Amino acid sequence: MSILSPPPQLAQAVSPARFETPAVLKKLVAANRQLAELKGVAASIPNQGILISTLGLQEAKESSAIENIVTTHDELFRENTPDSPGSAAAKEVRQYEHALQIGYAAVRQTGLLTGNHILEIQAALEQSRPGYRKLPGTTLKDGTGRVIYTPPSPELLPDLMSDLERFINDAALFDADPLVKMALIHHQFESIHPFYDGNGRTGRIINVLYLVKEKHLDIPVLYLSRAIVRTKADYYSKLQAVRERDAWEDWVLYMLDAVETTAAEGITTIQDIKALLLDYKHRIRAKHRFYSQDLINNLFSFPYTKIEFIQHDLKVSRLTATRYLDALAADGLLRKRKLGRSNYYINEPLFRILTGEAPPTGEQ
Structure with a gap:
């Protein structure tokens, strides 16, 4: 495959039999389990909506960090509504979470993951609707300045995305385990690079939505x-x-290992959230x-809440x-924290489960 040519149609370029190796099959068993x-x-x-809120926001934070869009858990949890003030990074993370919700709703409603759905996801991420790029994509270069990949030219994008849509939705086109297909879909989308901005984050949303489409997940909680x-x-x-x-x-194999690792971590996180939720309900x-x-839904949708919520x-x-909130704080179920002119009430155990760290203390 020429590194400067457009990505080929996956169903023609790669055989399912290619992935029936002992290493891939062994890793597939572990990842699927x-x-x-x-x-x-x-x-x-x-209430699975709690998991979609909490874990969806965490996934949004991590995915945005890959693109060097960095915000703190503290800022993100206390500024968790679209109209909240806050940093540009926090707003972009919230947009990611919103785009994930839009895509999830579309997949649940139609049972498909289409090119139009992908356009809607990217539009929600970028808060605009430019559609597919009309100019050449940015070339990738190595440390010496050598061009190592040039994304396909704009006139090829509709056909390439149409081919990808068929690959995603037509099971007969490529008869392989959905986790193998997810890895191939992600690589193909990243290589097509159809948008001016948001390709990486859109591609990572496609990963988890494809697994929902294939009923490997009921809700998008793979992180x-x-x-x-x-x-x-x-x-x-x-x-x-590649x-x-x-x-x-x-x-x-890299993608299967990522699925296995993050699924195992997700199991522990959800079990810890469930135990804490039941404890709070009883108390x-x-x-x-x-x-x-x-x-309960309010206290567990995000670690921070406030009077208006x-x-x-x-x-x-x-x-x-x-x-209500002051009574819960007096009982030690929440910690009251003044930030500027607002009082926030923090579910500290939930914060620790999600982040592995303690929330900040004191005023800001």
Whole structure:
């Protein structure tokens, strides 16, 4: 394969039999086992919307970090509404989470992942609708300045994306395990590079939505971007090795390992969230007459909440919302923290589960 030519149609370029090697088959068993367990554990939480909110925002943060869009957990959790002030990075992360939700809704409604869905996802990411790029994509160069890859020219993009759409949705076109197909789809999308901006983040959303489409997941809670952040150099080198040396097997093994690792971590995270949620339900219900499922949903959708959020979610007055939150803080279930002119109430155990760190203390 020429490294300067457009990416070929996958179904013609790569045979499914190529991935029936002992190494790939062994890794497929392990990755699928962890993924199936993740799906089951996620289904054990009655309100899966909590997981979509919490884990979706985490995936958004990690995926954006790959593109050097960096924000802190503290900023992200306290500025978790589209109209919130905050840094440009925090806003871009929220846009990613919104784009993931749009794509998830489309896949659930249609059972497909189409080119139009991908356009909608990218538009939500970028907050604009430029469509496919009309100019040549940026060439990739190595450390010596040598061109190692040139994305396909704009006039080829509609046909290439149409081919990719068929590859995604027509199971008979390429009869392989969906995890193998996901790896191939991701590489093909990254090589087509159809947009001016947001290609990497769009491609990572496509990964998890494809697994939802294939019913390997019920909700988009596989947190692949975390594994890519940890192995960023390997990610880019293996992408390029396919273009230069046709090293598809190594690329597939890399992606399968990422699925296995992040699914295992996701299982632990969800189990910890479930245990904490049940503990809070029992403790609040035993002591406070204002217990409700809406309150629990609010406290576990994000680690930070505030009076306005309780007002909105529980349909209560500001005075009542303040009384509820102060009572929970007095019991040690939340920690009250003043930030500027606002009081935030932090679910510290949930923050630790999601981030592995303690939330900041003190005023800002």
